Amino acid sequence: MQTLRIGLIGFGYWGPNYARVLSELPGTALTVICDPRADRLAVVAERYPAVATCQSLDDLFARNDVDAVVIATPASTHEALVRASLTHGRHVLVEKPMALHAAGCAALCDLADATGCLLMVGYTFLYNAGVRKMKEMMAPEPFGQPYYLHATRTNLGPIRQDVNAAWDLAPHDIAIFNYLLGEQPLWASAIGTRVLKSNREDIAFATLGYTGDVIGNIHVSWADPNKVREVVAVGSRRRVVFDDLNDAERVRVYERGVSAGDAVADSYGEFKLLVRDGDIISPKVAPSEPLRNQCADFVRCVQSGEPPLASGRFGIGVVRALAAIEASMRAKGAAVEV
Numbered sequence: 001m002q003t004l005r006i007g008l009i010g011f012g013y014w015g016p017n018y019a020r021v022l023s024e025l026p027g028t029a030l031t032v033i034c035d036p037r038a039d040r041l042a043v044v045a046e047r048y049p050a051v052a053t054c055q056s057l058d059d060l061f062a063r064n065d066v067d068a069v070v071i072a073t074p075a076s077t078h079e080a081l082v083r084a085s086l087t088h089g090r091h092v093l094v095e096k097p098m099a100l101h102a103a104g105c106a107a108l109c110d111l112a113d114a115t116g117c118l119l120m121v122g123y124t125f126l127y128n129a130g131v132r133k134m135k136e137m138m139a140p141e142p143f144g145q146p147y148y149l150h151a152t153r154t155n156l157g158p159i160r161q162d163v164n165a166a167w168d169l170a171p172h173d174i175a176i177f178n179y180l181l182g183e184q185p186l187w188a189s190a191i192g193t194r195v196l197k198s199n200r201e202d203i204a205f206a207t208l209g210y211t212g213d214v215i216g217n218i219h220v221s222w223a224d225p226n227k228v229r230e231v232v233a234v235g236s237r238r239r240v241v242f243d244d245l246n247d248a249e250r251v252r253v254y255e256r257g258v259s260a261g262d263a264v265a266d267s268y269g270e271f272k273l274l275v276r277d278g279d280i281i282s283p284k285v286a287p288s289e290p291l292r293n294q295c296a297d298f299v300r301c302v303q304s305g306e307p308p309l310a311s312g313r314f315g316i317g318v319v320r321a322l323a324a325i326e327a328s329m330r331a332k333g334a335a336v337e338v
């Protein structure tokens with residue numbers, strides 16, 4: 001296999017993680033890092049003296065040692081940067097969200113098809129061994145009928161200047177829900193508030209409706225001193241919890257649940273409740289770095305031509321849900337079709 005030569009666009013808070021992973025990943029060479037900020041490029045020069053730097057995209061695209069780019073810039077810049085990269089024939093791994101409207105995402109996917117380039121979105125949690133284990137624990141037979149999902153993503157910031165907390169944080173949870181349920185939501189209802197007096201919501205509560213009346217609830221906040229990264233799935237036979245901050249017990253499974261059995265004779269529509277009681281177990285989750293797994297999948301898919309799990313088309317589904325959440329927040333929580 002030929003080495004995949006990668007250019008990194010954006011070296012702020014998250015970009016350095018990509019630089020570290022890409023400079024260590026077998027089969028790849030990090031050749032250049034592009035950022036308009038000279039102070040950030042000075043850090044690159046110190047940390048990675050063999051990696052070239054540039055401040056403009058034109059300089060990056062003029063190079064002949066860049067087969068693919070990774071984009072780790074603010075959300076509002078993604079769409080234009082992906083379009084330019086695909087137009088210049090580069091494979092793209094872009095951080096979430098791919099763009100700020102679904103039509104833009106669809107156009108980028110079409111452009112990727114037309115140029116024969118791979119387009120992947122950085123949904124890191126799809127490459128998190130804990131989320132993979134959660135899906136395994138939600139197999140239909142042991143999990144039973146899915147009832148609801150609930151995700152909490154709270155912390156004190158980091159506060160974004162270009163998008164609200166829903167666009168910043170909820171993409172992760174929507175991606176996780178869509179992956180776990182294997183489908184996209186049908187509708188969204190959301191409310192948000194602006195406690196930090198900016199013109200963007202810093203707190204949001206969003207509900208997504210999936211088929212079969214399955215509910216997905218998401219709470220995101222930049223203004224909560226308690227950092228939580230948790231997803232809970234409740235089914236008729238099991239409750240499965242993913243806690244990304246708990247290294248010892250990343251996933252916990254409650255072998256417990258309740259479901260409606262046969263109708264009770266001589267009652268008016270009452271059903272017998274079947275309660276299942278069992279153990280609480282912590283399945284083993286092999287340690288691995290999600291960002292490394294994600295980058296390795298990007299390289300593998302570029303080289304094999306296979307679609308990645310977090311493909312551009314998967315990303316459209318997430319942005320559709322985000323747009324519906326945004327529209328619902330403007331309508332004070334009214335349900336909006338996705």
Ligand SMILES: NC(=O)c1ccc[n+]([C@@H]2O[C@H](COP(=O)([O-])OP(=O)(O)OC[C@H]3O[C@@H](n4cnc5c(N)ncnc54)[C@H](O)[C@@H]3O)[C@@H](O)[C@H]2O)c1
Binds near residue numbers: 015
């Ligand atoms: N997957 C995750 O867990 C995770 C975590 C943090 C951030 N992110 C995502 O990563 C992206 C970047 O976030 P961040 O926290 O690093 O932001 P940041 O503001 O700290 O850094 C962004 C960097 O991009 C540079 N930049 C801006 N416009 C550019 C352009 N046109 N060309 C080149 N560089 C440009 C800026 O100068 C800055 O250095 C966002 O999309 C964010 O949602 C993902």
